[in-house]
Amino acid sequence: MRPVEPLSSWFRLIGQQGLDPKTMKAYAYTVIMLLNYLTARGLDLRQATENDVLEFRRWRREDAEETVEETTWDRDAAAIGGLYTYLDQIGYVTGRPWRATGRGASLGSGTSQDSRVRHMELDQYLFLRDVGFGGLQPGGGLDLGFRGWRPHRNRAALELALMTGMRIQEWSTLLLPELGLTDSKRAPFAVVDLAACAKYGRPRSVYAPSAAMELLSAYLLLERPGIVATAQRTLRRQVRELFVVQRIERDGTQVRGVLEGATITRVIKDMKPDLRRITVWETGGGLDPLALFVGTGGRMLTGSGWDRIRWRAWKRMKRWSEHGAAPVLPRRCWVFHDTRHTFALRLLIFLTREALRDVSAEQMPMATLLDHMVGNPLLVVQRRLGHAHPSTTYRYIQYLKDPMRDVEAAFRSWSAAGGASYATVARQLMLRESADAAQG
Template sequence: MQLYFANHRAVWRVGDVAGVDRALLEESLERHRLPAGTPVLLDDVMRPVEPLSSWFRRLAWRRTAAKTMRTYAYAVLMLLGFLQARGRDLRSATESDIVQFEQWRREHAEETVEEPTWDKDAAAIGQLYNFLVDIGYVTARPWRSTSRGTSLASGKSTDVRVRHMEIDQYIYFRDVGFGGLTPDAGLDAAFRGWRPHRNRAACELALLTGMRIQEWSTLLLPELGLMTGIRPRTADVDLEACAKRKQRRSVYVPVDAMELLDPYLTIERPEIVVAAQRTLRRQHRDLFVVTAIEAEGRRFRGVLEGRTVTRVVKDMAPDLRRITVLETGGGLEPLALFVGRGGKMLSASGWDRVRWRAWDRMVTWSTHQDAPVTPRVCWCYHDLRHTCALRLLIFLTREALGDADAQELPMATLLDHMTGNPLLTVQHRLGHLRPSTTYRYIRYLKDPMREVDDAFRQWTAAGGASYITIARHLMNLEEHTHA
């Protein structure tokens, strides 16, 4: 069996090479159109494998994210291979088979997984068997209900560690790691990095907005009001298709984040775009070529897959944003805010390469007298989101306490609580689905590790017996005892 994923642009490319009539190809795609990213499982003679293909279509039609469908497809494919090795299939599988599969995944596979990964596999298997019961392929799930209910998941909640930066760590992260400076803010003549202004601007945007990497890395120029040639002081961005779970929210981009974009937009980005023109022209048929920007930058009209279409910007998925360019008459202008070689939006793996190069620089300079404490594990972009949430929560908490003191009230009124509650504000600003996600930041309002340092600093710094002195004294006692 072979697993594929629906890719409309690939079909267009193959049609062009094979000389298929575009009208006929378009009619065929419209008749059998699957959402992009839909898994397609084919047997040895290229026929769809049922009932899995029908299940994949149901997931797609229910607007399941392409990334989630890919994860589910690979999980179920592993289950199929495991069952076939035992002479079983989805219909004949027993509870013992499913339990053995879990044990294999977590203990005996070449690459074992932890509970969070198994819980994703369990969700895929559970949804698959729900579908099989619905269509009558099986009469019931092959496993029984337990104290956890009918789920195969571990039932344990994952307490995600919140890693945040102090101000000196962030400046070091942004300017030394990504910007190519030295820890004392000097120029590093040996720096050979690529596009430091772009990378510093991305860090600042991620920190000051609290956006996830898929949100800030897929931004388009019109969303920040950057198509007129005049940079606005601030911006408000409506997120939806690129947000987690496609949860709609508005993000405020402050002055500092907008200002740090200037060196990148005026120095680096034009060079990247000019160098990418030949590549973009060669890929013209595979791009979404925008001919008009409408509704003050909220809607695009252009040519996609041979058709003239109109797309609402906030509804555009990351894959479509990555290939969106503007026909200026003098060339193709990528509409992505952050672009790399070839003029296209950087992928998540591309940003990871930038991050690891920055980390190598930070480690190299970590012994410098002006360098802050460097953690043992590499910083990631999501740590900037944690830092934003924590700093915002600390500020709003202090502000709320100050307002209560100024009003000389024994306790805040209900209206004050509803409009000024720091936790609710941070939850809304960062797009947390549940308040419990925001509550986990409370424990970090004061750094427990710093409290330990402060509590025992006087002890270790005080005069008197040190650990070495005590050890020697005990050794002398031991010697006298044996004597």
């Protein structure tokens, strides 16, 4: 664990820039692999040439024990590029060892990745929410053999993720005041201002509709009090490590309390996840975590905790599917980000239909420029998702219609005629083409 320069200083720098911990970990593995690769060749970072770096890329893509795809290599290239930029700035090297190309000075593949947008149909989502996360039977009845934990919390979290389109770091780190849930008077909906927990800290507002709030109410009434009561002894024992809030101010947007012996005030939307996880409220009757979704010990559930819940739900759904009691399941386990894709696609379809209906009702060949600017479905979805560029949202367009269903519809009459299969149709077309060629 000794400091290894100049890597330690570089990591300190990018850590101060607020890089995501998961990205930091990936960058660490990359630069360590590069360093080991160069050391095995009797070289170091100063002595590496363009050929050495390109050979490392080839090894990583083709010869390593665990080779990687282009997307992973592009992340590795970003790490190596960032490292050498820093080394050049501090004078450790005289420049990057590779030459700039048509793609610039990057080692990346230059290939634009069109990520698969995996979304759910209604029956798939309800099966995930109620059977996988909620422990019900496919028909809606109680499953007396269910051994899951906190089904109300888990269903409410999934519903909130779907209905808001938030990323897991956004919805899993929410605090009660952000949704107006700190007293008995609860609004039927909520508007949450995201900042520090949003991707890249990019601010945006999120609307939580009544459907999501209803499931949250059931969780807050039936499960959360028991979790908090059980955690009191643990919380009291750890109180010196916690941010103990004494007052919630400015209509639930600011908190004031004691952290490490000092009294501080924080704007909630600017609180980072690490601070949120240790934030509790001194109610007079005990310590109540301000986290919306609470796990064992009264602490906010982490990403790995939600992953365990997700995998348990997947295994449960797979068991039901073996008995033919499940909708079509994907080959790979659903991930929480699939709810974000589902939100985006359903909202885009709805807004597009509404825009077409408005144009038709007004009997106009096209909407006015103002209507187009204000109500453009893509721009609305972009704002709701917090995408920096419209091109990111644009990829959802290709999923507005299911091409597989179009193929089925196009050939339905063919396959229905005499039970003809695709193979039969193809054979008939080939015979017809041969006959036409012979006549020609």
